Amino acid sequence: MSVPAKINLCLGVGRVRPDGFHPLATVYQAVDLHDELRISSREDGELTVAMHTEVELPEGSTVPEGDDNLAVRAARLLRERLGDPGLGADIAIRKVIPVAGGMAGGSADAAAALVGCNELWGGGLSRADLEPLAAELGSDVPFLLHGGNAIGGGRGETVSPVLARGGYHWVFATATEGLSTAAVYAEFDRLHPDAPAEPEVPDALLNALRAGDAHALGQALSNDLTEASLSLRPELADTLEVGLQAGALGAIVSGSGPTTVFLAASEQHALDLAMALTSAAAAADVIQSRGPVSGARLV
Ligand code: ATP
Numbered sequence: 241m242s243v244p245a246k247i248n249l250c251l252g253v254g255r256v257r258p259d260g261f262h263p264l265a266t267v268y269q270a271v272d273l274h275d276e277l278r279i280s281s282r283e284d285g286e287l288t289v290a291m292h293t294e295v296e297l298p299e300g301s302t303v304p305e306g307d308d309n310l311a312v313r314a315a316r317l318l319r320e321r322l323g324d325p326g327l328g329a330d331i332a333i334r335k336v337i338p339v340a341g342g343m344a345g346g347s348a349d350a351a352a353a354l355v356g357c358n359e360l361w362g363g364g365l366s367r368a369d370l371e372p373l374a375a376e377l378g379s380d381v382p383f384l385l386h387g388g389n390a391i392g393g394g395r396g397e398t399v400s401p402v403l404a405r406g407g408y409h410w411v412f413a414t415a416t417e418g419l420s421t422a423a424v425y426a427e428f429d430r431l432h433p434d435a436p437a438e439p440e441v442p443d444a445l446l447n448a449l450r451a452g453d454a455h456a457l458g459q460a461l462s463n464d465l466t467e468a469s470l471s472l473r474p475e476l477a478d479t480l481e482v483g484l485q486a487g488a489l490g491a492i493v494s495g496s497g498p499t500t501v502f503l504a505a506s507e508q509h510a511l512d513l514a515m516a517l518t519s520a521a522a523a524a525d526v527i528q529s530r531g532p533v534s535g536a537r538l539v
Contacts, residue, residue: 241277243352243536244270245343252439253464261395265439270387271531282328298418314353340418342495344380351384387535406452409510413523415498424496427468458489469497486516
């Protein structure tokens with residue numbers, strides 16, 4: 241299985257709900273940075289995971305190798321849904337998506353495990369059938385079943401496709417230390433007690449995507465978590481500034497951060513941006529990518 245990372249082209253965040261979740265209005269784009277999962281069947285009903293990490297783990301971050309790994313949780317949930325406790329699998333993950341970087345790497349692995357195990361076990365469920373399971377596993381998981389560009393509502397889990405044209409060149413700058421999603425939302429609550437009950441996706445962003453206009457898209461990129469992420473990690477403001485000085489069409493924090501995202505006008509421009517970010521030592525790693533790409537798929 242191959243499964244992409246996501247970025248949020250816009251991330252509108254509302255006031256925390258009584259269930260503890262924040263209402264979101266976002267546009268996701270799946271980008272060409274993939275984790276790979278090899279899944280093989282076991283006869284004894286065990287579910288195991290082995291991680292091979294190609295990316296440097298941020299300081300203070302770990303990825304659980306046991307029952308808490310999101311790919312294992314996804315396989316377990318699917319098994320419950322299929323009602324056969326004898327189903328087992330060995331899951332080997334080659335991790336390329338930055339961990340705790342706001343790019344939904346764990347959610348991606350969960351989406352891939354749902355699709356892969358359903359195929360392996362002959363579950364016969366469609367992607368639409370897998371959606372409620374995906375939503376139970378995490379807000380970003382349903383989007384990663386589909387990929388492309390999509391509007392995310394609810395707490396991010398209700399996805400609908402958007403009319404979009406064109407391919408985009410992105411540069412990502414990762415940070416040496418991860419940021420806890422929960423900590424960023426707590427900081428958001430502190431900074432924005434008057435956040436709206438129902439955030440909205442900006443029309444300018446949808447128009448830019450519809451037109452396939454990279455310059456307009458760069459202007460329209462937005463993230464309501466920016467202030468909260470910068471408050472916890474002030475140096476991210478410098479990274480954003482380096483990219484903007486180097487001519488990025490737009491620069492934002494990815495989701496809850498700390499990865500920062502820059503839009504380039506062309507492949508060559510992406511290379512120039514990557515060089516500028518690297519030579520300013522503004523990031524742990526600098527990655528060029530393209531989007532949109534499709535969601536979890538068998539390879
Ligand atoms: P998001 O953008 O969805 O907020 P993120 O990209 O910031 O997420 P992830 O890489 O998804 O962060 O990891 C979040 C936490 O989930 C990690 O700290 C890790 O302990 C846990 N986790 C569980 N399973 C996985 C997995 N398969 N891959 C990565 N992280 C996992």
